[in-house]
Amino acid sequence: MKLLATAAAAAALVFVAQGAQAGATFDAIKAKGFVQCGMNGGVGGFGAPDAKGEMKGIDVDLCRAVAAAMFGDANKVKHTPLTAQQRFTALQSGEVDLLARNTTQTLTRDASLGLIGAGVNYYDGQGFMVTKKLGVKSAKELNGATVCVQPGTTTELNLADYFRANKMTFKPVVIEKLDEVVGAYASGRCDVYTTDISGLASTRATQLPNADDHIILPEVISKEPLGPLVRQGDDTWLVVVRWTLNAMIEAEEYGITSANVDEMLKSDNPNIKRILGVTPGGGKALGLDEKWAYNIIKQVGNYGESFERNVGKGSALKLDRGVNALWTNGGLMYAWPIR
Amino acid sequence: MADPRVNGGQSAPPRRLSWNDPDVRSVVYQVVAVALVGIVGWFLVSNTLHNLSTRNISTGFDFLSRESGFAIGESPIAFGPENTYARAILVGILNTIRIAVIGVILATILGTIIGIARLSKNWLVAKIAMIYVEVIRNVPLLLQLFFWYALITETLPGPRQAINVMPGVFMSNRGIKVPAPTEHFAFDLAAIGFMLAFVLIFIMVNLAKKRQDATGKAFPVYRGGLALLIGMPLLGWLIGGAPWELDVPKLQGFNFVGGATLTPEFAALLFGLVLYTAGFIAEVVRSGIQAVNYGQWEAASALGLSRSQTLRLIVLPQSLRVIIPPMTSQYLNLTKNSSLAVAIGYPDIVSIANTTLNQTGQAIEGIMIIMAVYLSISLSISLFMNWYNKHIALVER
Numbered sequence: 155m156k157l158l159a160t161a162a163a164a165a166a167l168v169f170v171a172q173g174a175q176a177g178a179t180f181d182a183i184k185a186k187g188f189v190q191c192g193m194n195g196g197v198g199g200f201g202a203p204d205a206k207g208e209m210k211g212i213d214v215d216l217c218r219a220v221a222a223a224m225f226g227d228a229n230k231v232k233h234t235p236l237t238a239q240q241r242f243t244a245l246q247s248g249e250v251d252l253l254a255r256n257t258t259q260t261l262t263r264d265a266s267l268g269l270i271g272a273g274v275n276y277y278d279g280q281g282f283m284v285t286k287k288l289g290v291k292s293a294k295e296l297n298g299a300t301v302c303v304q305p306g307t308t309t310e311l312n313l314a315d316y317f318r319a320n321k322m323t324f325k326p327v328v329i330e331k332l333d334e335v336v337g338a339y340a341s342g343r344c345d346v347y348t349t350d351i352s353g354l355a356s357t358r359a360t361q362l363p364n365a366d367d368h369i370i371l372p373e374v375i376s377k378e379p380l381g382p383l384v385r386q387g388d389d390t391w392l393v394v395v396r397w398t399l400n401a402m403i404e405a406e407e408y409g410i411t412s413a414n415v416d417e418m419l420k421s422d423n424p425n426i427k428r429i430l431g432v433t434p435g436g437g438k439a440l441g442l443d444e445k446w447a448y449n450i451i452k453q454v455g456n457y458g459e460s461f462e463r464n465v466g467k468g469s470a471l472k473l474d475r476g477v478n479a480l481w482t483n484g485g486l487m488y489a490w491p492i493r
Numbered sequence: 494m495a496d497p498r499v500n501g502g503q504s505a506p507p508r509r510l511s512w513n514d515p516d517v518r519s520v521v522y523q524v525v526a527v528a529l530v531g532i533v534g535w536f537l538v539s540n541t542l543h544n545l546s547t548r549n550i551s552t553g554f555d556f557l558s559r560e561s562g563f564a565i566g567e568s569p570i571a572f573g574p575e576n577t578y579a580r581a582i583l584v585g586i587l588n589t590i591r592i593a594v595i596g597v598i599l600a601t602i603l604g605t606i607i608g609i610a611r612l613s614k615n616w617l618v619a620k621i622a623m624i625y626v627e628v629i630r631n632v633p634l635l636l637q638l639f640f641w642y643a644l645i646t647e648t649l650p651g652p653r654q655a656i657n658v659m660p661g662v663f664m665s666n667r668g669i670k671v672p673a674p675t676e677h678f679a680f681d682l683a684a685i686g687f688m689l690a691f692v693l694i695f696i697m698v699n700l701a702k703k704r705q706d707a708t709g710k711a712f713p714v715y716r717g718g719l720a721l722l723i724g725m726p727l728l729g730w731l732i733g734g735a736p737w738e739l740d741v742p743k744l745q746g747f748n749f750v751g752g753a754t755l756t757p758e759f760a761a762l763l764f765g766l767v768l769y770t771a772g773f774i775a776e777v778v779r780s781g782i783q784a785v786n787y788g789q790w791e792a793a794s795a796l797g798l799s800r801s802q803t804l805r806l807i808v809l810p811q812s813l814r815v816i817i818p819p820m821t822s823q824y825l826n827l828t829k830n831s832s833l834a835v836a837i838g839y840p841d842i843v844s845i846a847n848t849t850l851n852q853t854g855q856a857i858e859g860i861m862i863i864m865a866v867y868l869s870i871s872l873s874i875s876l877f878m879n880w881y882n883k884h885i886a887l888v889e890r
Contacts, residue, residue: 242856246548262852262853268549296747297746298745298748298750299747305851311563311852313564315574324564325564328566328840329836331836341643342666343646386549
């Protein structure tokens with residue numbers, strides 16, 4: 155059972171030897187030669203095995219990018235699929251080095267779990283999906299509805315808040331496993347299925363028999379900045395993860411892609427020179443090779459490439475860039491400058 | 494007088510602390526054992542606290558008094574997102590106790606019937622009981638729960654096409670809706686009458702026993718008990734003015750409102766647990782009956798008792814001694830298996846504690862609560878069953 159794994163991870167906190175110094179995580183990862191990455195094993199587009207059994211997704215790409223920055227090889231990653239309940243305990247106890255599992259950054263998680271967010275790789279929001287034949291056009295019409303929801307997320311909280319704020323009532327049906335909760339929705343046990351909109355799109359595209367029978371209601375009831383988290387206590391490691399994400403976004407902004415990165419080495423643009431390590435300094439400051447960002451872009455691609463291939467038009471999910479477009483295109487993706 | 498052979502007729506020498514003295518040795522061993530357990534316990538607690546604090550993870554049970562912010566699908570007491578985590582956990586405990594108590598009662602009744610059926614002289618009845626036991630015992634419970642849940646949610650229609658079984662009763666994939674009594678004094682009186690009936694039955698059984706001991710005349714306790722169980726609530730209802738208004742469920746918007754509900758989650762969990770545990774209880778009952786010497790049957794029939802009288806008055810009371818200890822294990826299993834509820838969405842303690850520990854991030858505290866709850870419930874069942882076991886044990890003279 156899930157509980158057992160959660161209990162085991164909690165037990166790790168009870169038993170592991172004391173002591174964690176600054177730089178310890180970074181050094182330990184360097185020494186063992188790979189990044190242990192906690193991710194979602196079942197949400198297509200974020201982290202799920204493809205037909206060949208290889209993990210694919212926007213979160214998986216981030217893990218691979220971190221490995222490329224650390225070791226110059228994007229394949230030096232080991233994936234640990236985690237449930238929503240296991241994820242924080244797994245990171246706290248050191249079972250994983252990095253948690254990239256479509257996880258919302260919140261105050262509680264930053265302040266009381268001993269974790270720290272390293273950026274946002276997908277701006278999401280919670281929404282509702284209903285069957286078309288229900289005839290509902292807005293979430294405001296959902297008074298009295300039965301709502302299927304997975305536990306162990308901020309989802310339950312947002313759901314209750316939204317109905318309370320709009321003076322409506324609902325009955326939750328809380329089921330732990332994604333397959334089962336989707337099954338309960340598909341069988342009509344619930345009128346509504348709620349989770350992050352990217353998750354709804356993923357479920358509709360990959361898990362429901364007829365995608366056209368379901369609509370995602372227009373209301374977005376929460377802000378869900380999804381992003382990677384690391385343990386507190388090793389800022390060196392935090393900085394590597396944060397700047398890996400920044401490098402991917404920055405690369406898109408400057409038009410550097412996995413296809414043209416070698417040509418870009420010859421660019422005269424001082425920003426591109428700094429990003430790709432032609433002008434040295436950045437890599438050394440991070441404790442990495444000067445080619446760190448080059449390796450990320452060459453082996454994994456920039457943020458836009460990763461988005462399109464995993465959740466965008468090139469994927470089954472067919473999500474618009476929306477708020478995840480670059481700031482130059484009116485979106486929220488605004489990388490900190492690499493200098 | 495001490496036996497002079499033991500120490501040569503002299504008074505015992507003063508005791509000295511010697512390793513050769515078994516009393517001294519046992520005291521030393523016990524002190525060492527207690528100290529070891531204490532040190533390991535202290536190490537675990539202090540190490541955990543240290544690890545948690547160095548990782549900036551907050552600890553303690555302060556979160557219990559904070560607003561929970563989530564809703565719970567079914568609850569025996571009023572609950573909303575504005576209530577505290579402590580109340581949410583109380584709801585979980587009550588839901589677990591509810592499924593455990595109803596499950597244990599139904600599983601005992603069903604299991605006893607099937608156990609007796611396995612010993613039936615009727616070939617067909619015995620074989621059906623045997624097949625039931627073998628099939629149910631050998632399929633994992635989780636699968637059975639999924640089966641029942643899927644059966645209920647997939648085969649029953651949606652609420653708008655609900656099957657109207659009889660006036661006021663609707664079956665749909667939202668559960669079985671039945672009319673419920675409205676808030677009225679008369680229904681409270683009826684409930685009190687129902688409870689009083691149990692007290693009266695207890696008195697009646699004692700009186701009937703005394704009378705039979707004294708005069709040999711039997712009193713129809715079963716019919717009398719049934720009459721009390723029906724009569725007393727009826728009397729309460731009549732005294733209260735015999736109101737007829739019922740809260741009948743009616744379709745409104747997405748779902749039925751009003752009335753009482755048996756939800757698919759509760760129903761599936763109850764079916765699964767009862768049918769599964771009954772398979773084991775049937776075997777316990779069968780072995781208990783077979784453990785009673787066949788001579789008891791023959792002696793009873795020589796006295797002119799019918800087969801069912803023999804079973805009820807002679808064999809079952811004696812087999813209880815064999816049945817109760819393994820039965821206790823089955824009750825404990827049923828209670829603990831109810832934690833599988835999380836798989837089909839019944840809000841038991843595990844489900845609610847999971848949500849709590851995830852929203853607050855306090856995994857160790859959450860799991861400690863779950864363990865404490867199951868430990869308390871299981872120990873209570875054990876204590877009760879051990880007391881009952883003593884109560885029915887053979888009194889040796």
